[in-house]
Amino acid sequence: MPIVNHSQNIIEIKNVSFSYGHNQVLRDVSLNIHQGDYLGLVGPNGAGKTTLLKLILGLLVPDSGEIRFFGRELSKCKDWSKISYVPQKATGFDVNFPIKVEEVVLMGRAAQRGLGRPYSLEDKKQARLALERVGLWSFKDRLIGDLSGGQQQRVFLARALAGEPRLLFLDEPVTGIDQASQEEIYALLRELNRQEGLTLILVSHDIERILAEAMHIACLNQTLVCHASPAEFIKESESGDILGQNLRFLSHYHHH
Amino acid sequence: MSILDIFQYGFMVRGLAAGLIIGAIAPLIGAFLVLRRYSLIADTLSHVSLLGIAGGLLLGVNPLLGALAAAVLASLGIEKLRTSRRIYGESALALFLSGSLALAVIILSVGRGFNTNLLNYLFGSIVTVTAADVALMSILAVIVVAVLGFLYKELVYITFDEESAQVSGLPTKRINLILIILAAVTIALSIPIIGVLLIAAMIVIPVVAALQLRQSFGATILYAELFSLFSVVTGIVSAFYFDLSAGGMIVIIMLAIFLLTYTIKSRPAGGPKL
Numbered sequence: 001m002p003i004v005n006h007s008q009n010i011i012e013i014k015n016v017s018f019s020y021g022h023n024q025v026l027r028d029v030s031l032n033i034h035q036g037d038y039l040g041l042v043g044p045n046g047a048g049k050t051t052l053l054k055l056i057l058g059l060l061v062p063d064s065g066e067i068r069f070f071g072r073e074l075s076k077c078k079d080w081s082k083i084s085y086v087p088q089k090a091t092g093f094d095v096n097f098p099i100k101v102e103e104v105v106l107m108g109r110a111a112q113r114g115l116g117r118p119y120s121l122e123d124k125k126q127a128r129l130a131l132e133r134v135g136l137w138s139f140k141d142r143l144i145g146d147l148s149g150g151q152q153q154r155v156f157l158a159r160a161l162a163g164e165p166r167l168l169f170l171d172e173p174v175t176g177i178d179q180a181s182q183e184e185i186y187a188l189l190r191e192l193n194r195q196e197g198l199t200l201i202l203v204s205h206d207i208e209r210i211l212a213e214a215m216h217i218a219c220l221n222q223t224l225v226c227h228a229s230p231a232e233f234i235k236e237s238e239s240g241d242i243l244g245q246n247l248r249f250l251s252h253y254h255h256h
Numbered sequence: 257m258s259i260l261d262i263f264q265y266g267f268m269v270r271g272l273a274a275g276l277i278i279g280a281i282a283p284l285i286g287a288f289l290v291l292r293r294y295s296l297i298a299d300t301l302s303h304v305s306l307l308g309i310a311g312g313l314l315l316g317v318n319p320l321l322g323a324l325a326a327a328v329l330a331s332l333g334i335e336k337l338r339t340s341r342r343i344y345g346e347s348a349l350a351l352f353l354s355g356s357l358a359l360a361v362i363i364l365s366v367g368r369g370f371n372t373n374l375l376n377y378l379f380g381s382i383v384t385v386t387a388a389d390v391a392l393m394s395i396l397a398v399i400v401v402a403v404l405g406f407l408y409k410e411l412v413y414i415t416f417d418e419e420s421a422q423v424s425g426l427p428t429k430r431i432n433l434i435l436i437i438l439a440a441v442t443i444a445l446s447i448p449i450i451g452v453l454l455i456a457a458m459i460v461i462p463v464v465a466a467l468q469l470r471q472s473f474g475a476t477i478l479y480a481e482l483f484s485l486f487s488v489v490t491g492i493v494s495a496f497y498f499d500l501s502a503g504g505m506i507v508i509i510m511l512a513i514f515l516l517t518y519t520i521k522s523r524p525a526g527g528p529k530l
Contacts, residue, residue, distance in 0.1 A: 058422075080423070080424060083424075084424075085420055087419060093417060096467065096470075097416055098471055098472060098476040104416070106409075107412070107416070107420070107424075110413050111421075111424035111426050116410075143472075145470075163424070
């Protein structure tokens with residue numbers, strides 16, 4: 001069992017704001033993510049979930065505020081190899097891209113292998129372990145475009161795991177894929193978090209499901225509306241405290 | 257006339273050598289451009305090179321140096337425009353393509369004396385390849401192969417998924433820049449041999465043909481190489497025996513191969529879903 005220090009912050013977001021042109025997407029967001037956390041980042045369409053993720057990943061730069069990674073400012077962060085990212089499937093990749101499943105998973109090892117160095121036996125071993133974890137080792141020589149949507153998403157998860165990250169970001173990982181694959185992905189994420197202490201940040205609009213999976217819920221609607229455990233979240237939302245804040249999208253889960 | 261007659265002519269041997277060198281490096285660069293939906297950059301850089309050639313002829317500078325300078329500068333400008341995200345990638349290409357062609361035409365209308373010379377650059381002239389050209393192309397080939405080989409795993413990653421590659425910490429911007437500069441240099445140096453109008457075809461068509469076969473990344477490059485080198489040899493030999501344009505023949509043979517691979521492997525778009 002790895003030692004997980006839940007009191008140690010891996011990510012500290014302080015007063016972050018961001019606009020696309022004149023269109024403000026995020027306003028004064030502050031959020032800490034601690035080691036071993038399983039954070040569900042929820043909110044309606046256009047709430048800025050993916051934008052916040054891209055800010056944390058350094059793909060976008062905040063207009064104001066600060067993001068620290070492992071205690072260092074983002075631009076000075078040298079720990080990118082500890083971070084893996086499973087992009088939103090909808091952003092799409094070219095299904096005709098001529099590449100085998102194993103080649104895709106090996107990419108998860110590229111940065112830490114170092115510039116200009118070919119993949120080593122260790123890289124191939126980690127790629128194999130990752131593919132076995134998602135149950136797709138027997139598909140290693142298939143072209144990625146020939147797999148089903150659910151299988152493709154599991155390959156991207158395997159690519160993220162092959163880098164042996166301490167922190168895993170997932171952007172709508174189960175959107176548009178079959179039920180069986182969804183269950184497999186959630187079960188694997190649970191296992192990674194609970195048994196191996198992997199920190200997870202999962203963007204989703206399926207609040208009901210996230211409440212059952214995550215350790216903490218962060219609701220975003222341009223600004224951070226709440227940050228609580230699922231139990232607190234349910235209590236508060238039933239008393240109407242957070243639902244008042246333009247968050248009617250949440251209310252549907254009461255009916256279940 | 258026997259089939260071996262071609263080797264009695266030094267200019268044909270040099271032409272074949274230069275053609276084979278271009279045929280070998282063009283698909284290597286092409287693979288990374290085509291898969292990024294960036295095929296048009298080859299066309300754009302070749303037209304920019306024409307501007308460099310026209311400028312060189314006007315100023316009395318070696319036209320090849322002019323082409324090289326223009327293509328490399330334009331490649332930097334295009335990459336900057338593309339990453340600024342204020343302009344779509346393909347719009348940036350259109351701006352450079354039409355702009356450089358317009359400037360080239362104006363320069364040509366100023367100095368009417370060298371128009372015949374220019375025709376050689378439009379369509380290339382394999383028969384006028386010198387030993388120095390072959391040597392220069394060989395050096396270029398070594399550099400291109402070495403750099404692409406060195407950055408192979410990074411280039412594959414960036415081509416497949418640039419965003420994730422960037423998140424993982426790869427220097428994507430610098431690698432993109434290296435690729436586009438290699439493309440610019442290859443195009444500029446190939447122009448006297450294959451011509452402004454056909455160099456883009458050599459970069460793009462063999463790769464598009466190989467993609468129809470749906471193989472792994474490495475196998476796709478190997479097939480593209482095979483198609484490219486076969487087209488160069490058969491194109492030049494047939495041009496020699498039937499007195500036709502070598503560049504034109506090479507490209508037509510490449511297109512025939514593409515049609516063949518396309519029909520053999522015709523399949524519903526997106527491939528079969530399991």
